[in-house]
Amino acid sequence: MLKIGVPSKGRLMEQTFEWFGARGVTMRQSGRDREYAGAVDGIDGVELVLLSAGEIPRELAAGRIHLGVTGSDLVRDKLADWDRQVAELAQMGFGHADLIIAVPAAWVDCDTMDDLDAVAAGFRAAHGFRLRIATKYHRLVREFLTEQGVAEYQLVDSQGATEGTVKNQTAEAIADITSTGETLRANDLKILGDSVIHQSQATLFAARQAGWDVEKRATLTRLAGMLGVKAGAI
Numbered sequence: 551m552l553k554i555g556v557p558s559k560g561r562l563m564e565q566t567f568e569w570f571g572a573r574g575v576t577m578r579q580s581g582r583d584r585e586y587a588g589a590v591d592g593i594d595g596v597e598l599v600l601l602s603a604g605e606i607p608r609e610l611a612a613g614r615i616h617l618g619v620t621g622s623d624l625v626r627d628k629l630a631d632w633d634r635q636v637a638e639l640a641q642m643g644f645g646h647a648d649l650i651i652a653v654p655a656a657w658v659d660c661d662t663m664d665d666l667d668a669v670a671a672g673f674r675a676a677h678g679f680r681l682r683i684a685t686k687y688h689r690l691v692r693e694f695l696t697e698q699g700v701a702e703y704q705l706v707d708s709q710g711a712t713e714g715t716v717k718n719q720t721a722e723a724i725a726d727i728t729s730t731g732e733t734l735r736a737n738d739l740k741i742l743g744d745s746v747i748h749q750s751q752a753t754l755f756a757a758r759q760a761g762w763d764v765e766k767r768a769t770l771t772r773l774a775g776m777l778g779v780k781a782g783a784i
């Protein structure tokens with residue numbers, strides 16, 4: 551069976567089901583609402599695996615699923631050299647969110663990455679520790695700050711409610727995803743103008759090292775035909 555991993559809850563799951571359904575591939579939870587087993591109708595040889603969106607990159611890299619739907623941000627952050635491990639088959643047009651850096655709105659002279667660099671450079675001398683940036687996107691944020699030449703900072707791990715860390719005084723700045731901007735505004739934070747690290751959306755990925763035997767390749771070709779995507783990269 552060709553295994554496809556999709557998010558197990560929320561809007562990402564619903565919109566994924568809709569996207570496949572519109573292309574003749576019907577996905578559904580096979581048991582009760584809370585049961586993480588699924589079924590696929592409309593094509594033979596495909597098995598649905600419902601997983602946490604955050605775990606799908608690792609399952610793809612390990613070859614335990616052949617295809618997977620998750621945010622492009624999560625694949626880039628969780629996998630080193632992500633494009634050697636997975637191939638992007640389709641950008642699905644939902645789940646849009648930008649990974650950005652935000653600082654307190656009260657920092658009136660800090661609006662750009664250069665400004666942040668200047669604040670960070672003086673911060674340690676004034677406070678005795680490096681400026682703290684809270685995030686769960688460690689790889690992407692580190693890479694971006696290195697590219698931008700910002701060195702005087704430390705990352706603080708935050709796996710949720712990241713915007714609250716500034717008010718709670720566990721960080722001075724945050725790097726997180728935003729879509730409407732409401733959470734940032736509610737927490738008196740502003741986006742640095744040139745700090746868009748990644749523009750994410752839900753994406754269909756294929757695992758490069760997942761035991762693609764003749765049978766699974768044939769299933770992939772049929773599925774790709776229904777979905778209107780190119781699977782030649784696999």
Ligand SMILES: Nc1ncnc2c1ncn2[C@@H]1O[C@H](COP(=O)(O)OP(=O)(O)OP(=O)(O)O)[C@@H](O)[C@H]1O
Binds near residue numbers: 645
């Ligand atoms: N407010 C949002 N608007 C649009 N997309 C979002 C939003 N929040 C998160 N996403 C996207 O949804 C995906 C899943 O995010 P996240 O890992 O936070 O989900 P979750 O539901 O907490 O999943 P998990 O089961 O792993 O806890 C990410 O790719 C992210 O970019």
Ligand SMILES: O=P(O)(O)OC[C@H]1O[C@H](OP(=O)(O)OP(=O)(O)O)[C@H](O)[C@@H]1O
Binds near residue numbers: 713731734
């Ligand atoms: O710009 P907005 O529309 O306000 O959306 C942004 C929020 O959505 C995400 O949180 P999520 O609800 O996934 O919870 P989390 O705190 O667990 O990440 C993200 O981490 C932001 O907090």
